[in-house]
Amino acid sequence: MTSSERAPGRGTAVVIGGGLAGLAAAWALRGFAERIVVVERDRYPAEAAFRAGVPQGRHAHLVLEAGHRALEEMMPGIKQELTAAGALRVAASEVKWLSSAGWMADYPARMAFLSCTRPVLDKLVLDRVRTEASIEFLEGTDVVGLLGSAGAVTGVKVRERGPQRDSEQGSEQGSQGSEPGSPRDSVRDSVRGEVRDIAAELVIDAAGRSTAVPKWLAELGCRPVPEERVDAGVAYSSRLFHRPAGVDLGGQAVYLQTKAPDAPRMGVLLPVEDDRWIVSLAGMRGAEPEPGEEGFAKHLAGLRDPLLREALREAEPAGEVRGFLPGPGVRRHYERACPEGLVAVGDAASTFNPVYGQGVTVALFCARELRRTALRHGGIGHVTAREARRAIATASKNPWVMSCAEDARFDTTTGAPSGALLRLQHRFLDKVLAGATRDPVVTEAFHEVLSLVAPPSLLFRPSVLGAVLRG
Incomplete structure (x- = not known):
């Protein structure tokens, strides 16, 4: 078959969403897709900076041991680049962890996680992805629908957002974040371009918690994707602090866990770049942090142990208090019902209660499984997509079961397993x-x-x- 006779989009992969999950997926497809198009509604900042399109980015993140192993496997040398940029390796034994049963015992830990702010992680991954000539970016562009039929997805419809009328600085004002998927000030009034089509052999949904792909599949006549939905009603409140000299935490990080049913509040302190701490407070439904500095202080005082409050007594804030409402945990079973040519990764496939720190790692698992299946089949065809969906479902199963089982301990959680x-x-x-x-x-x-x-x-x-x- 000559190039002129090939089906439209043959050899092309489109990734919906240029966050961490989307970037990792695009990187995973290099060498197997002739052309990889990442469609990102934001415009990436020149330097590492918080983005309006990643409202969860201002809160504590970590890359679990299994996550940074997967990242290093896909991007050799990335861990060294992260530590050079200020990310810290925190051994499990360096976490002062108050579980529901008490303080964890000390031991010579082999497990460690990487701790930094999301902009540092995202920027270094983006820089690596940009080195691949087959990957191109459509920034400031929305995906507004899918091409194809109930049997197969054959591409996407896109529309350029155009110049933004509000500055990024203006979009970040206020102490409380917005619901996932809600419009931010910086993009609400964008000038819209014309809708155009991009044909593709493979479409990757990496649009995150607010993905519209299930709605678009319904418009194509597809039967609904089976899903599980568990909602503990968690809410976050976070702030960066300059690390005070001479403070002894007894370790590098602090985790004060919830205890059901009488202590539904938690707090975490992680070391991040530039000699700072990021502190995230959270509460399950009925115990959510109240807005602003007063709400932050009140929630801090209500934690099970005073360690975190005492550690921050002399700490100077390095930013304002930010809130976030993640929404429910959702696991979509695309391995059971899905048209050909579509794979969901990251939060678009499985969204977890973020208090368990699994999201980044599972997103990296998705990319790794995508690459492994492409390697086995030598391309991005329908067989690869089908096997990738099954592999991604398997990789996310244990994290989902663990998080749902813990959420089920709280009487206010909806949709949780029982029995x-x-x-x-x-x-x-x-x-x-x-x-x-x-x-x-x-x-x-x-x-x-x-x-x-x-x-x-x-x-x-x-x-x-x-x-x-x-x-």
């Missing part, structure tokens, strides 16, 4: 947590599971289970 099996799981996990407060063998195993390095079945290994049951 005798869940109660049994809770009782066993309570014993594991109690063991993790005193036995390093249990602590290490628990950290491996939470770091997504090992499956939950690790907790049933004889050495771990024996220590749990002896306790």
